[in-house]
Amino acid sequence: MSEQRQEAGSSAPRRVVVAGAGMAGVQTAVALREQGFTGSVQLIGAEPHQPYDRPPLSKAVLLGKSEGSAFDVDFEALGIELRLGCEVTGLRPGDHELDTEDGPVPYDVLVVATGAEPVRLPGAEGVPGVHLLRTLDDAERLRPVLARRHDIVVVGAGWIGAEFATAAREAGCAVTVVEAAERPLAGALPAEVAAPMAGWYADAGAALRTHARVERVEPGAVLLDDGTRLPAGAVVVGIGARPATAWLAGSGTELGAHGEIVADEHLRTSVPDVYAVGDCASFPSGGTASACWCTTGTTPSRGRGPSP
Ligand SMILES: Cc1cc2nc3c(=O)[nH]c(=O)nc-3n(C[C@H](O)[C@H](O)[C@H](O)COP(=O)(O)OP(=O)(O)OC[C@H]3O[C@@H](n4cnc5c(N)ncnc54)[C@H](O)[C@@H]3O)c2cc1C
Structure with a gap:
């Protein structure tokens, strides 16, 4: 020193x-x-x-x-x-x-x-119901969201997305995870290491949509660039x-x-x-x-x- x-x-x-x-x-x-x-x-x-x-x-x-x-x-x-x-x-x-x-x-x-x-999702800041998960305050804000058993869309199938999705399922929420890449953890781990991790989502009962790019987030919904509209009582952004x-x-x-x-x-x-x-x-x-x-x-x- x-x-x-x-x-x-x-x-x-x-x-x-x-x-x-x-x-x-x-x-x-x-x-x-x-x-x-x-x-x-x-x-x-x-x-x-x-x-x-x-x-x-x-x-x-x-x-x-x-x-x-x-x-x-x-x-x-x-x-x-x-x-x-x-x-x-x-x-x-x-x-x-x-x-x-x-x-x-x-x-x-x-x-x-x-x-x-955390990296913010462009255009989603300030939209009601959009959350991050980095701090104790973030976690405390998310607790009642889980308790209300909303339909939740998680943006990003990285570590935070996986952990949040698992917890939200455990709390009884319906969870859809959208990931722009072709597989979870594409930026962090080689394909052969990350491959079994796609199974985490199925095991937890969360729907995983890969190659899914978010076009827009609006109150109550996430719109994907293929035109899909996902109802979302809450959105959790975990994109790095x-x-x-x-x-x-x-x-x-x-x-x-x-x-x-x-x-x-x-x-x-x-x-x-x-x-x-x-x-x-x-x-x-x-x-x-x-x-x-x-x-x-x-x-x-x-x-x-x-x-x-
Ligand atoms: C929800 C969550 C789950 C995680 N789970 C795991 C896990 O299971 N395994 C694992 O290995 N890692 C995990 N991580 C990652 C791990 O927590 C981080 O690697 C670790 O916290 C890094 O510690 P750090 O002290 O470098 O940074 P941080 O934890 O980010 O701490 C930095 C601190 O500096 C403060 N700060 C920032 N800017 C300023 C400023 N300008 N002035 C004063 N203070 C400032 C921040 O408020 C913060 O409190 C997780 C992270 C999160 C968010």
């Missing part, structure tokens, strides 16, 4: 700021303490909730079997300062400062862990995610083609004293990049690589 500063001949960093309070940010902050770092550690997150794990959102939390999925971490005891509900809006490396909604925050070392945000890095614009941080932060094998970014971890970063790992951000057809999806 202190390599860059020490190389420059200055003392070890005393203030580490972690931007993003998801899995990667929390693990980073905890690991610093576990490895004996005694300087200040500040964890800044845009969401107002106690930091939580996302995988249960599409499973137990969605089905109401669990109220939340907060990490079991005593931040106070670890001496980690949490700033929640605070969006980071910019980085000024020359000043060693972050800009946030609450004003500037100085750092000696910055770790960027702002993760990813993109690194949440727009706030780094103008900072000089090198980004890849999909906005991912380009880091080296030590997770160092192109900017001195700035590191990147988690879904927002791409770094070399065993000869490949850890996160391959790719797009196939209209269903962009993130290749799942090893976590840092």
Whole structure:
């Protein structure tokens, strides 16, 4: 962590700021303490909730079997300062400062862990009954939708689509999944690996329509480009995610083609004293990049690589 500063001949960093309070940010902050770092550690997150794990959102939390999925971490005891509900809006490396909604925050070392945000379906934003599933708030909004046992159309047969469809079927909803590609997970996995996954939908009792492109979403219906009109009490869009890095614009941080932060094998970014971890970063790992951000057809999806 202190390599860059020490190389420059200055003392070890005393203030580490972690931007993003998801899995990667929390693990980073905890690991610093576990490895004996005694300087200040500040964890800044845009969401107002106690930091939580996302995988249960599409499973137990969605089905109401669990109220939340907060990490079991005593931040106070670890001496980690949490700033929640605070969006980071910019980085000024020359000043060693972050800009946030609450004003500037100085750092000696910055770790960027702002993760990813879901890709929106063009034209569907603001249409009543259209949902995403990335955050705890999203899952809480979807719970009553499941309870009402609507006819639900899921756009995208990726991981989120598969998990949501399974949960919605379990809750007794009629589910149709529309996928622009010829098969589920086309952007993420080779055909032979993904082939059995088409069976998930049949097993769950969800209708899967491949080669199905959404033309338009309107209140109560999804229209496909072949003229099919699917009734939809609710629509869940799961067409991939993109690194949440727009706030780094103008900072000089090198980004890849999909906005991912380009880091080296030590997770160092192109900017001195700035590191990147988690879904927002791409770094070399065993000869490949850890996160391959790719797009196939209209269903962009993130290749799942090893976590840092
Ligand atoms: C519903 C769901 C189910 C999943 N299930 C699985 C699974 O079963 N297995 C699996 O391997 N993976 C799963 N994943 C993926 C997994 O959750 C992610 O890989 C993981 O959350 C990545 O962690 P992260 O900390 O890098 O990013 P994130 O979890 O995205 O956390 C980033 C945090 O940074 C915050 N942030 C973003 N921008 C800013 C800003 N400008 N200022 C301040 N804060 C900001 C965000 O609010 C967020 O809390 C699932 C994801 C979802 C959404």
